[in-house]
Structures are given as C-alpha cells and as structure tokens.
Amino acid sequence: MTPVDPDPVEASAIRKVAVRLVPFVALMFFINYLDRTAIAFAGPNGMNADLALSAAQFGFASGVFFIGYILLEVPSNLALHRFGARRWLARIMVSWGVVAALFTWVGNAESLYVLRFLLGVAEAGFFPGAILFLTQWVPARHRSRVLALFYLAQPLTTVIGAPLAGALIAGGDGLFGLEGWRFMFLGVALPAVVVGVVAWFYLPDRPADARWLDAREKAWLTAALEREAAETAGKARHSGSVRHALVDGRVWCLAFVAFGFIYGLYALAFFLPTIIAGFEAGAGQEFGVWETSLVTAVPYLPAAVVLYLWCRDATRRGVRTWHVALPAVVGGVSIPLALYAGSPAATIAVITVTACAIFAGMPNFWTFPPRFLHGAAAAAGIALINTVGNTAGFAAPYVTGALADLTGSYHVPMFGVGALMLLSALLMVRVSRAARTDAVTTERTSR
Template sequence: MELVTMAKVTRRLIPFVVLLYFVNYLDRVNIGFAGPNGMNEDLAMSATMFGFASGIFFFGYLLLEVPSNIALMKFGGRRWLARIMLSWGLISTATAFVPNAEMLVVLRFLLGMAEAGFFPGIILYLTFWFPEKQRSKAVSYFMIAIPVSTAVGATLSSLIIDWGHGILGLAGWRFMFLVEGIPAIVLAFVCWFYLTDRPAEARWLDPDERQWLQTTLDGERATTEATQHWPLKKALSHPRILALAFIYFGITYGLYAVGFFLPTIVADFQQLYGTQLNVIQRGLVTSIPYVVAALVMVPWARNSDRTGERVWHVAIPALVGAVSIPAALYMSNPYLAMVAVTLSTCSVMCALPVFWALPSSFLVGVAAAGGIALINSLGNISGFSAPYITGWLTDLTGDPKLALWVVGVLSLAAAVLVVALGARPKPIDHSRP
C-alpha cells in the first residue's frame, strides 16, 4: 500500500512542483545573466548597484512571507500558489521595459512581494502529502529545480540574450526577461486546476490509498502535537526557530553570492586567466556546477531519509562549502577554479533539502505555516545581503576574494550551529505541572 500510494503521489506532484520552481527560480536569478550581458552597461549600473537591485527582491519577500503562508493554510495550496505565480509572472515580464536602474529596483522589490510565500508554501504543501520519513527525499526532488534551473537557465538565458537581440526592438537582456516571465502566467492557470489541496480530496488515488495516506499523516501530526505542541506565537518567537533561520541564512548566503555573481566571475576568466569565451560559452561553463549538484543532492537526501540522520547531513556540506567557496579565487587556472566552485555549489544543494526536515519534524498546522515561513524569510535576508555585500566589497577592494571569505565564514558558522542545536527539541513532559 505504502509503496504504490507514494509512487502515485510522487509521480503526480513532484514533476509539477519542480516545473513551478524551475520557472520561479529562473525568474528570480536571471538578473545575474542580464547584468554582464548588456543590462549593467545600458542602465549605467556599478557592481554595488547591481548587487542592490539583485537583492532588494528579498525585502519585499521578507515583508509578506509569513502572512502568505498562513493564507495558504486558509485558502489551500492550489488557489494560493496560482495567485503567487500570476502576480510574479506579470511583474517579471514588465522588467523587460525598465527605463533606468531606479525602476529596475522598484520592480525587483515588487517581484519579491509577489513571490513571497511560494517556496515555504511548497515546503508546507509537501508536508500535507509526504510522511516524515520520506520528506527529505521529496524536498530534494523539489529543490533539484534550483541547480537545474540555473544550469539550463544559464545556457537558455544566454541563447535568448544572444539570439533575441533586436526582436521587437528590444536588447537581448530585455527580450530574455519578457520570454522567461510568460511561463509563470500560463502555469498559474494550470496550477488552479491540476493541484489537489489534501490527500482526502485526491480523486486520482484509490479510496483505500487516500484513507491510508491521510490516516498516516494525521497520526504523525497528532503525535507531534502531543509531544511538542508549538502554537503559532511560539513558532514565531522561539530562539530555536531564530537559530534555524541563521543556519539557513549561512547556507543560502553562499547560494546567492555564487548564483548572482558566478556569470560575472566566468566573464572575468579572460582577465584572470586569458580564457576567451563568448556569451553562449560563458552560459555553458556557468551551468557546470549546477549539473553536478543536481546529480549528487538527491542521493544525499535519500541517505538522510534512510538513516534518519539530519544534523551531520547538513553540517558536513556546510563545512565543505566553508572551505571551497573562498578557495575558488585562489586557483591557478580556470579548471581548478571551476572545481572549487562546483564543490561549493554541491555543498549548498546537499545541505538545503535535509535542512527543511529539521523544522518540519516538530512543527505542524498553523505553527508549521508560520515557523517555516519565518525561517525562510529571515534566512533569505541572505538574498539581499549576499549580492549587495559581495558587490560592495568587490567595488571597495577591486577584488572579489574578501567577499567570498565572508561566504566561507558564514557557512562555517551555520555548520557549527546546526551541530550545537541538534535535530529537534526535547519532547514536552506533560507529567510536570
């Protein structure tokens, strides 16, 4: 029963949410491909201004993350996720027509507000469908969209920029924003009709399969509530939640620092190593770390589910990232530099899916909606600070090395803290007054 039911759930939901996140993440980071391919020059943007425009997205994101996830609990996943996708798709396409850097900053802020709640909403939605022992694997399948969207997106965006230049009278980078925003609008309508809110409503499962899955999930939820009982107020203020948010911040800081600036680093290979690459070749080279990461992250999460071990499956990749990220710019040739960048990318992508098993192991219901959203929103302050600080330090020193040392230190701090924190809080002793 379990194998057949979960196979059906996986086939029905995972490919679709991966597609949604592919489009979502590409719309979030494609500014990284636009910057060194005409946008920075056309809008007269310095590295600091580019970092600010890349990261301001996360201020709007932070403002609405918790309310958005609580709204998902109220209105259901299919309705609320469709609303998010429609609004972000419209704003993303509008980015193609920005007249100056100031308007780009405004649209990036609005894009963050529109998208707020999508990622934690999917994480919460998966807890409605996957029992705890299968959750890391499910999240890893979902999050494989990050390296895939960046790997495919690097080449795809480069091709659109190169081939689309002049179409509709737009520069290549403007045409890229237009083309890559449209799928979100289309998928918003698909989402409304395709997704199912809860197993009990899933007509695509047999009645006994629906009953087994809903009973299993309800039993896990009841056990967690009995042993932990975290109300929403506690989930939004407890030091453990804030510590998890810092761990997430430390891990994702490297993701965004590398993600937004890797195309620029590859573009600088000519100056650093004398390597000549055209726009399409730079896109292909940029995709390499993400292709490798997509291959290793799912087996890593499966091993965590199989063993039930979470802490070291987060800490070990974070430690690898702490060393490999700053080491990338000390390599003597572009091949060694790409090895270091690939290691750092793999480390982040292995840590993230297992990380989300930590809060979902002791948060359920509205507390899960609020707690998961809070961890994601506070942790994603890295989405602003990483590109902005990286750009500012690069402008200040004329060299990206110091900026990447900051990435390494934060990754190390995340590894130390997750080990100190452990997997889950101690059960509540109800025998004590």
C-alpha cells in the same frame, strides 16, 4: 535506525505523489528561481552597460527583491494555510509572471530597483508555501526523498536555465526592437503566468481531493498524516500556536542556519557569471553569451547528482544532523579556496564542490522544522525560517558587490561567505543538541 520497507499501499501512494505532484511543484520552483535570478544573466550581457550600473548598484538591484519578499513571507504562508495551496500558489505565480514581464522595458537603475522590489512582493510565500504543501502530503519518513526531487529544480534551473537564458539573449537580440537581455526577461516571465493558470486546475489541496489516488491510498495517506500531526502536537511546546512558533528558539536557530546556506547560494548565483567574465580578462580569452552560460551551468549538474545521492542516503539512514552540518562545513571551507585555484578550470572545480555542498544540505535541512511544528505554527515557523534565511538574498549580492568595489577583488566577500556557512554548521549541531535535551525533559515530565 534504518526504516522498514513500506507496505504495498504506502509504496503506491508515495510513488503516485512523487510522480503526479512533485514534478509539477518542482516545475513551479524551476520557473520561480529562474525568474528571480534572470538578472544574473542579464547583468554581464548588456544590462549593466545599458543602464550604467556599478557592481554595488547591480548587487543592490539583485538583493532589493528580498525586502518585499521578506515583508510578506509570513502573512502569505498563513494565507496559504487558510485558503489552500492550489489557489494561493497559482495566484503567486501569475502575479510574479506579470511583474517579471515588465523588466522587458526597464529604463534605468531606479526603475530596476522598483521592479525587483515588486517582484519580491509578488513571489512572497511561494517557497515556504511549496515546502508546507509537500509536507502536508508526505509522511516524515519519505520527506527527505520527496524534498530532494523538489529541490532538484534549483540546480537544474542553472543547468538548463543558464543555456536557455544565453540562447534567448543571443537569439532574441533585435527581435521586436529589443536588446537580447530584454527579450530574455520576457521569455522567462511568460511561463510563470501559463503554469500559474494550470496550477489552479491541476493541484489538489489534500489527498482526499486527488482523483489519481484510489480509496485505500487516500485512507492510508490521510491516516498517516493525521497520526503524525497528533504526535507532533503532543510533543510541541506550543500546540500549533503561531505566536509561540515565532518566538521559539529552535525556529530562530534554524533560521540562521538557513541564512548561511542561502548567503552562499546567492553569492554564487548572482556573481558567478561576473567572475567568469573576470576569467576572460585574466586569461586573454573571450566567451560568447552561449559559452558563458554553459560555463555557468557546469557546477550545478554535479550538484544535482550529489543532492539526489546525499538525500537518498538520508532517507535510508533517517535524516541526521550531519546530513546538514557536514555539507555546511565543506561549503564553508571550499568557497574561499576558489580564490587561490590558479586557473579558470580549477576555480570552477572548487566552486562545483561548494555548489554540491549547498544543494546537498538544503533538502535535508527542511525536514527538521516539521518535527516540532504543525498546523498554523508550521505555516508561520517555516515562513519565518525562510524569511530570515532570505535576508541573505539581499545581503549576499549587495555586500558582495560593495566589498568587491571597495577592495577591488572578491577575496574579502568570499571569505565572509565561508565564515557564515561554518557558522551554519555549528548552529545545526546546537539546535540538534537542544532538541535532544527537550526530548529527555519531556519524557521525564510525562512519567
């Protein structure tokens, strides 16, 4: 059913949240994703050679981040629920900025592993905390559009961040006696500290604290969100219980859907620059750091456009299961096809389709957990989904690198990525059917 047009107070309130709040949280996400993936730009641009890293070692260093991240994800999100987003998100940003700056002086593979692990510890809870924070500000009918604006930061991190990283590597080589890749680590770390300090003063914890909302807008937002929370609590099996949220089958099913999407995302993010380096060898061409960063950014600009248009359609129609499942199918089929494209241009074109699919599905995916989770259960459930999903962040780069070393090509690991994304599509259909069955059972019980 197509949503009705909002009244003027509703439209004004949502517009102000979209303008005043979402871009700042998206900026935080931009810096977050850039810092965690900076290693992908450093690796083929001097770090792997200087630290004598094999593909498997680079993959392990890329993925070990997620061990620390996963261990503290749920506790961090529960702390955010208790202490408030403003304090906790600001604390997370400053912590990871300090750790990220230490990569400037990494000396060997072992110290790289330690710093990547600590970076994961420092960043734990940011993404699910940001999702939880935004859902506490935006009623369900507007979440797809708002989460799309937030999620644009991820593909734009590569569109803007890849050339930025390339410029820092090329332009910073020799500055302060540092290799270019070391200067790049320093350059992308410092903004996290600065923005983290600003977040402490800028972010309001709830609509009632927002000075940029008038009294009517505050009242409407507060009432709408409280009404939705009450309705969700009435439908929930566990009435906000953290314990039951952690064993809810729907939560775990969504967690494995996220695993497939995130596996595909990080397989691309960490190895696309390396795959591009293979183009050079195969075609007898040589790209500079700047050219490589621009080629790396190519798939992500159309991905940002498709993300926005797909989520706009989801907002207009109401988010349906196929808004998540169909992108998973497209990504699962397209990514192995990139191996047979026959030319660098064709390969990048197919990878672009994969990137569009991954980024189109994820914002709509995150509208599903708040449909049956609220309060502390939402904090725990969303964190658990993100935790399980992000185990793919460890598995994807490590398994991809290890299989590439073992087989001498990226064929086997890329077929694995495709299979996992197709599994995500099947699981999304399954959890949707289970939700419909639960709704029918609840309705019959209430009669």
